[in-house]
Amino acid sequence: MSKMARSTLLLLAGMVSLIITAGAHEAVPQPCSQTCGTGMPAKQNLTYPFGFSPGCPIQLNCSEDGDALIGEFLVQSVSPDAVVVTIEDKCDRPFGSIDHLYGRNYAPTGKNSVLLNNCTQSSPCDLPTTQVIQDQFQSLCERSNKTNTNTSMSCYSEQANNYSTEFLNRTRLFALDCKYFPSSILMEAQNNVSAPLGVQLLQLEWWVNGDECECSEDADCVQLSGLPNGGGNGFRCKCEHGFLGDGFMAGTGSWRGSPERKKEEMLKVLTIALPLMVLFVVSMLIMGVVSVIRRKRKFAEVLEDWERDYGPHRFKYKDLYIATKGFRDQELLGAGGFGRVYRGxxxxxxxEIAVKKVSHESGQGMREFVAEVISIGRLRHRNLVSLLGYCRRKRELLLVYDYMPNGSLDKYLYNQPKVTLNWTQRFRVIKGVASGLLYLHEGWEQVVIHRDIKASNILLDAELNGRLGDFGLARLHDHGTDPQTTRVAGTVGYLAPEHTRTGKATRSTDMFAFGAFLLEVACGRRPIEHGDTEDVILVDWVSSCWDRGDILEASDLTLGAESVEEEMELVLKLGLMCSHPDPLMRPSMRQVLQYLEGDLLMPELLSSGISSSGLTFVYSEGLDDLAVSCPSSTGKAFTDLSSVAESLLSGER
Structure with missing residues (x-):
């Protein structure tokens, strides 16, 4: 549908709405709302000017049950002349609560008499049965007196003081300096001795402020002057006999209420509005169909042959869009070279899920995407982030993972984080990641080379267990076969030297990255830190600490005395072993896990400078006199003794 057609439909809908509004009497919403609580009309069936919104001249409160209130007092009824509220007996009601009955548009009339308690000043009261009523109320208060309230009852009324005012004078009333306001009595009930004191009534006169009447044509206006609360003028409107409505121009006005007239108006409205309403509904249906078609196109997805076998793991784009609230920035968990990750x-x-929206600009194309969905999606281990499924839409690639509430490990290690991990937690994370890597290298149906092991790719679950995630660079090959040469991929500082030369990713290159990760966790420093004059290589710095005879000097200072020295030393030495420049001198993942679990003793190591200089291993179990060194000057590491070293490190990897 063209833009012109849509504009025409919208214009037609607007015209229909205006005509219907003009034909129907109550189609225009009033600025004053009479709905209360849950949106239903109040129980008192109020009309203008009473209501519950700021547009109402007389704005009332509302209880949870839909009752209209003035202050704490329930509105009993509203008439064109007065508002009647109920005053339940309450011996310890503070006298100040009577002030709620004096509003900007209402005040108690002079027909009321109020019962008071603990007054410092006295005033006559014209109740003919004053003593009887006071005795009843005093007896009631004494039975329910839980606060030792003094029950010295008194009363106030205007007529007893020879006042002829229309309203109960607030100034004189408050001058009595009373402590409690237990109840009130209307003039109509004063001679009724048996009237129940539990619930009494109090009458308020109301008005709308203004010097001129603003009543509808068929309504009478009652003008008032000298009003309480600062004086001023006001008015009330009342529909004439035979008319219905509230009588106010700002309200519903007045209209003749005969059944014949009502039928004529209804027939007129239906005659004019019904055809237009049908046209309006048809127009809305057409626009709805157009909207559905556009929405389907918006959420259209691509489905190829290879995906048919993995349909159960495919998520609908619409569901992911709703889950992430439209991939808005407030749900963003992080961003990297491979795209942005959102919580949903x-x-x-x-x-709860995490959705990785693969960036179009990243190097991760369809080949990597397919590999991760088909192969990595079937990996299941407690220390791996589970890939729950995927979604494709046009050129967008989306991967859905388990949500890790505690984020990535790196934020707990660097930049003086507010929340850090103690050594026990770090050591558990290390062992967990080692267990997950052993599963990738040896425990699955194929060998999985992760190629991007680092702290930012280790995610922490609700119990702070480490889980290895982000398999976007992972490569797979069958057991017993050699991995294929690929382009160099990974993160600087975690790349093994031979990987940058040959482009071949192996389990040994993963071990190098794992060694950098071990030092990263133990030292709380990045593998490469850029300085003003030169860069600091973490493995060289840890090796220098070892050369000085204090390898524990390299441990993270934020840990203080929390770390276990034996475990810290073990992790630091394992980090150096795994980061050895010669891949043949690195242990396997199985050996590392055995060292960490204490099932295999670490060989004694003597450092003559690590990284480029070399590393010397001294094995005391049966080969005390054997030392293996790797001089740096030749650029060739362990060529003659590689087989011996391999056997000493317990065989196959």
């Missing part, structure tokens, strides 16, 4: 809640299961 699936609309049906309410499950």
């Amino acid at each position: 809640i699936l609309p049906t299961s309410k499950m």
Whole structure:
């Protein structure tokens, strides 16, 4: 549908709406709302000017049950002349609560008499049965007196003081300096001795402020002057006999209420509005169909042959869009070279997820995407972030993972974080990641080379267990076969030297990155830190600490005395072993896990400078006199003794 057609439909809809509004009497919403609480009309069936919105001249309060209130007092009824509220008996009601009955548009009339308690000043009261009523109320208060309230009752009324005012004078009333306001009595009930004191009534006169009447044509106006609360003028409107409505021009006005007239108006409205309403509904249906078609196009997805076998793991783009609230920035968990990751809640299961929206500019194309979905999606281990599924839409690639509430490990290590991990937690994370890597290298149906092991790719679950994630660079090959040469990929500082030369990713290159990760966690420093004059290589710095005879000097200072020295020393030495420049001298993942679990003793190591200089291993179990060194000057590491070293490190990897 063209833009012109849509504009025409919108214009037609607007015209229909205006005509219907003109034909129907009550189609225009009033600025004063009479709905209360949950949106239903108040129980008192109020009309203008009473209501519950700022547009109402007399704005009332509302209880949870839909009752209209003035202050704490329930509105009993509203008439064109007065408002009647109920005053339940309450011996310890503070006298100040009577002030709620004096509003900008209402005040108690002089027909009321109020019962008071603990007054410092006395005033006559014209109740003919004053003593009887006071005795009743005093007896009631004494039975329910839980606060030792003094029950010295008194009363106030205007007529007893020979005042002829229309309203109960607030100034004189407050001058009595009373402590409690237990109840009130209307003039109509004063001679009724048996009237129940539990619930009494109090009458308020109301008005709308203004010097001129603003009443409808068929309504009478009552003008008032000298009003309380600062004086001033006001008015009330009342529909003439035979008319219905509130009588106010700002309200519903007045209209003749005969059944014949009502039928004529209704027939007129239907005759004019019904055809237009049908046209309006048809127009809305057409626009709805257009909207559905556009929405389907918006959420259209691509489905190829290879995806048919993995359909159950495919998410609908619409569900992911709703889960992440339209991929808005407030749900962003992080961003990297491979795209942005958003937090989401699936609309049906309410499950928390993390959605990686692969960047078009990243090097991760369809080949990597397919590999991660088909192969990595079947990996299941407690220390791996589970890939729950995927979605494709046009050129967008989306991966859905388990949500890790505690984020990535790196934020707990660097830049003086507010929340750090103690050594026990760090050591558990290290062992967890080692267990996950062993599963990738040896425990699955194929060998999985992760190629991007680092602290920022280690995510922490709710119990702070480490889980290895982001398999976007992962490569797979069958057990017993050699990995294929690929382009160099990974993060500087975690790349093994031979990987940058040959482009071949192996389990040994993963071990190098894992060694950098071990030093990263133990030292709380990045593998490469850029300085003003030169860069600091973490493995060289740890090796220098070892050369000085205090390898524990390299441990993270924020840990203080929390770390276990034996475990810290073990992790630091393992980090150096795994980061050895010669891949043949690195231990396997199985050996590392055995060292960490204490199932295999670490060989004694003597440092003559690590990284480019070399590393010497001294094995005391049966080979005390054997030392293996790797001089740096030749640029060739362990060529003659590689097989011996391999056997000493317990065989196959």
